[in-house]
Amino acid sequence: MTAFSTADDLVINRKIDGDFTTSTATEEIENVYEISRCAKWIISNGYEKVALQFPDEIMRDAAQVAEKLGNATSQKIAILGDTSYGSCCVDEVAAEHFAADSIIHFGHACLSPTSRLPVLYVFGRKEIDVLDCVQKFSNLYPKDDNVVLIYDTGYSHVLDEISNHLTPVYKNLTKSQLDLPTSFSNSPNSSNQEKNIESNDSHTGALTSNTTFRKCGRLFPNLSEQDFNESMKLFYIGEEGLSLSNLMMTFNKCLVSCYDPAQKEIVKENVGSSRALMRRYHMVEKAKDARIVGIVAGTLGVVNYLNIINRLKVMIKKAGKKSYTFVVGKLNVPKLANFMEIDVFVLVACPENSLIDSSEFYKPVVTPFEMELACNSNFEWDGSYVTNFTELLPGGSSHRELVVPDEEVADVSLVTGKMRNIGLSKDQPETMSSVVLRSEALGVATIPAESAGEYLSNRSWQGLDQQLGETPVVKAVEGQFGIAAGYTENPANKDMK
Numbered sequence: 272m273t274a275f276s277t278a279d280d281l282v283i284n285r286k287i288d289g290d291f292t293t294s295t296a297t298e299e300i301e302n303v304y305e306i307s308r309c310a311k312w313i314i315s316n317g318y319e320k321v322a323l324q325f326p327d328e329i330m331r332d333a334a335q336v337a338e339k340l341g342n343a344t345s346q347k348i349a350i351l352g353d354t355s356y357g358s359c360c361v362d363e364v365a366a367e368h369f370a371a372d373s374i375i376h377f378g379h380a381c382l383s384p385t386s387r388l389p390v391l392y393v394f395g396r397k398e399i400d401v402l403d404c405v406q407k408f409s410n411l412y413p414k415d416d417n418v419v420l421i422y423d424t425g426y427s428h429v430l431d432e433i434s435n436h437l438t439p440v441y442k443n444l445t446k447s448q449l450d451l452p453t454s455f456s457n458s459p460n461s462s463n464q465e466k467n468i469e470s471n472d473s474h475t476g477a478l479t480s481n482t483t484f485r486k487c488g489r490l491f492p493n494l495s496e497q498d499f500n501e502s503m504k505l506f507y508i509g510e511e512g513l514s515l516s517n518l519m520m521t522f523n524k525c526l527v528s529c530y531d532p533a534q535k536e537i538v539k540e541n542v543g544s545s546r547a548l549m550r551r552y553h554m555v556e557k558a559k560d561a562r563i564v565g566i567v568a569g570t571l572g573v574v575n576y577l578n579i580i581n582r583l584k585v586m587i588k589k590a591g592k593k594s595y596t597f598v599v600g601k602l603n604v605p606k607l608a609n610f611m612e613i614d615v616f617v618l619v620a621c622p623e624n625s626l627i628d629s630s631e632f633y634k635p636v637v638t639p640f641e642m643e644l645a646c647n648s649n650f651e652w653d654g655s656y657v658t659n660f661t662e663l664l665p666g667g668s669s670h671r672e673l674v675v676p677d678e679e680v681a682d683v684s685l686v687t688g689k690m691r692n693i694g695l696s697k698d699q700p701e702t703m704s705s706v707v708l709r710s711e712a713l714g715v716a717t718i719p720a721e722s723a724g725e726y727l728s729n730r731s732w733q734g735l736d737q738q739l740g741e742t743p744v745v746k747a748v749e750g751q752f753g754i755a756a757g758y759t760e761n762p763a764n765k766d767m768k
Contacts (some may be wrong), residue, residue: 382488384452423509558645561614569620649674
């Protein structure tokens with residue numbers, strides 16, 4: 272059982288990555304967390320219950336920030352920790368447990384649109400040597416190159432300074448801007464339908480009227496999707512991580528260079544026609560082979576998450592597969608290992624948390640885009656990649672009408688080399704038990720059960736017998752002590768025996 276549980280000593284001695292002991296100096300709290308701007312936002316909108324969301328790496332400063340905001344506004348302030356899903360997403364579910372009427376999100380953000388509560392973003396001010404960054408950029412690119420400047424949200428406060436050094440020299444330089452999601456405020460004082468999701472003006476820059484191309488939480492002035500080809504170069508300021516991976520997969524035709532401010536080094540990244548895309552295409556083939564699909568809700572706050580789940584259900588059913596929906600909070604291997612009936616999982620999450628390396632998981636974990644490629648015959652992969660599931664919905668740039676064969680179509684799996692059928696069968700009942708077909712050309716091919724119920728009925732062990740009505744009712748007694756990873760028996764109970 273070691274694959275499904277953790278040893279006692281590992282749980283007790285586990286070390287969590289990150290510095291959780293060194294707090295920001297009191298005199299710097301005001302500047303780093305922009306207390307004045309936060310207080311002004313709360314007071315001007317008349318919010319009374321404000322939830323402060325912190326990622327783990329800056330949770331050490333949460334108490335000081337909450338105290339200062341409480342004193343400045345005289346409103347109720349709550350701290351949200353251990354977010355239900357990725358810390359880059361606004362945790363509306365946790366905020367509603369506090370009955371909050373607004374959220375202030377601190378730290379890195381994926382900028383996915385929210386659906387219920389007004390949000391203020393405070394990205395922080397990560398340290399960077401501006402002159403070193405400019406020098407590294409100048410050494411890397413000739414003056415006539417087409418370059419797009421992209422940055423992690425934590426470095427948005429220095430974007431204008433960097434741009435001012437580079438723009439006079441690089442005439443083909445495009446400065447991206449943060450695409451802050453907007454909707455109408457539900458605050459008591461918002462009679463003029465004020466935007467409810469805000470940030471500092473310097474974080475977003477001045478938008479031009481012809482800025483129409485949006486991708487990866489960024490706005491790209493005077494550019495279109497066709498401009499992001501082999502001749503375009505991307506210069507990313509920030510550490511390697513989920514945000515960079517999302518950018519590289521989305522703009523996989525471009526040469527991406529990453530400047531790490533902490534190391535003061537540039538790393539060239541390029542995933543166009545690389546193994547990363549090939550691994551994702553392998554996941555598509557796994558999804559085609561699957562008969563039972565698990566839809567995992569990796570977010571409950573990003574707008575349209577219910578719409579994409581409903582679309583997946585319809586699409587999977589039309590493809591002759593069975594689907595089940597799961598809400599498991601933060602994804603990990605033991606959680607999904609509980610559902611061995613599932614052939615493949617589809618993770619519905621924000622763009623930055625969608626790309627899961629499923630090598631450690633017992634079953635493949637794919638994205639909604641990959642499931643669309645597997646089930647929708649109207650969708651052909653041209654090398655582009657979609658991480659934002661909203662683009663797959665009606666009105667999105669990558670939306671395709673669902674086209675599934677009316678009857679079964681024979682196909683050959685590129686993973687197993689065996690025959691597989693796509694689409695609903697008119698001649699066979701909706702469910703069937705697992706059978707084995709013998710083919711002269713392809714050997715033996717197994718058709719698995721098409722529902723979790725059939726999978727359970729075919730198991731040699733189906734769980735403990737409940738013995739309903741046969742078990743005598745007894746009074747409650749003291750049980751064991753400790754945690755789930757290792758209980759200890761109560762010594763007092765031994766004396767009573």
